[in-house]
Amino acid sequence: MPMQLTNRRVHLMGTVIDVSIYHKQPEPLLDQVEALLNLYNKRFSANDDSSELMKINKAAGLHPVKIHPELFELISLGKWHSCQPGSHLNIAIGPLIQTWRIGFSDARLPFPEEITLLLDIINPNAIVLSEENQSVFLQEKGMKIDLGALAKGYIADRIADYLKAENVTSALINLGGNILTFGPALHNPDQKWRIGIQNPKETRNTNLLVLAIRDQSVVTSGIYERTFEIDGKTYHHIFDSQTGYPVSSDLASLTIISSLSVDGEIWTTRLFGPSLERIFQEVSSQPNLEAIIVDKDNHCFQTAGIYKIRLS
Template sequence: MASELMAQRHSMVHHALGTKIVLTVYGDQYFPILSKSMKLIDGYEDRLTVNRPVSEVMSVNQAAGKTPKLVSQSTYDLIKLAVHYSRENFGFNALIGPLVKLWKIGFSGANVPSDAAIKDRLRLIDPYQVLLDDENRTVYLEQSGMELDLGGIAKGYIADRLRDYWQSAGVPAGIIDLGGNLLFVGKSPRRPDGQWIIGVQDPQLKRGQNMETVRQSACSAVTSGIYERFLVKNGKRYHHLLDPRTGYPLETDLNSVTVFTDRSVLGEVEAKRLFFNEEPVAGWEEQPGNRGAVFIHNDEHIVNVNI
């Protein structure tokens, strides 16, 4: 059966969510699900993007300091989840948009802002100034200039919804690759034990060249790293992972953290939790849904947790 599925491997490539999407299913009868899945991704992007003037999230941002805005149930659920984790104050912050736009690292006009400008933006990224109304399904940002940006969690949420769709359709095996956010569905046809072989990127080399490989049953693999987007100014390197507690890039000797979790949205959050913690969190791997993690330091020293 596994060899038959291997011969029935189908992939489709699409550009969405600001990245290259690659979806793969095994089984000829499931090929049509790929185009339907791409449409689902586009639908989520239409609602969640902040890179276009019109979306549900943009309607919330444009009404900041003015009025609450009604959003769809899925958008509301994701915003509520993002705000919940933002309030844990470990580095993930869905309100960090004004600070990101100030630094512009990875974009045209990247610069090192003044201390005064950074302090001014810090007042706009407080997750406790987001009012959520479960009954009316509205979101209100209390200060003008505040912005929600779900880019740090949306890919994981969308990957999980695609997996739900594939499982309901009976897809026996597949890979959801949302620009490096990976979610493996079912049992791998490549191995008798059904485990997937997952590569961990070497931060010093081109994408696709791995430093470590991990074997796992169906799971999500998400990486937080500082090796792709950075600014060099006056001989100093500034990466794009801004610490919402200080307004500056996190001072760290880590290069990347890759986490393996049951749910991709959990992976998005936990990769950032471990990266900002800069070392393994005691008992982390014992928490429900957490499988393991790989820490890669700037000197290429590797620390594996439960791998």
């Protein structure tokens, strides 16, 4: 009897998570995956007052906090990418996120003077890391790290590591639209997984195009995902650290195809905002990265490698 694809759905991290695996005894493995997802949520959440990350934020301006090696690894990676020239990723952006609250029921438009004050404390260079002590110190009071732009990718990679260690040979991990695949999709003739790219102008699950991938990750950032409207103006959730307001850009969405899911997360945020030319230039200069860019007029642009994996 052929193995069936078994799925487990979990509501966590403010999203819907689906993990699908091919295995003769899938349920105990999926139980363990669910336990890991809860553990990582407790470690990386910026919205749970008792998370490991929040211990760092509560000690801002006071003292360093020794943390779990995985949290240290993720913050180190995030700080490095946040400090690169022209990067739109900023893991120190927590105070801005918590003030605007876009995506939460209490979202609001802050006063300009509030935003001016916050710009002083969203500096990723003020995150002090001690490799030796595995500790993190936020130099200014009021600083807050927010790993929302890269944690899901990192978690997807760790879940894949766990499944591979348990001899799972095929899986699809979907953390709220952040997708990682490995091994053959045994239910498809070409054994590739089908991943739809959302049409930003249509309701969810209306695809602009479909990819056929294997052993790759697909991550999309879009201004349509979380928004807040006031006085007839719509604000999205991707912020510009220079202004304190949502990024001004012609982009509607940016999709990155990569080997590691965390890379897709990092680059969709890091590059959200610059000109199309700059995105193409950056993506082309990185190994194993491809991009699909959709502008506000719904024009779709893609790097050369996409044509090999595009179905429609």
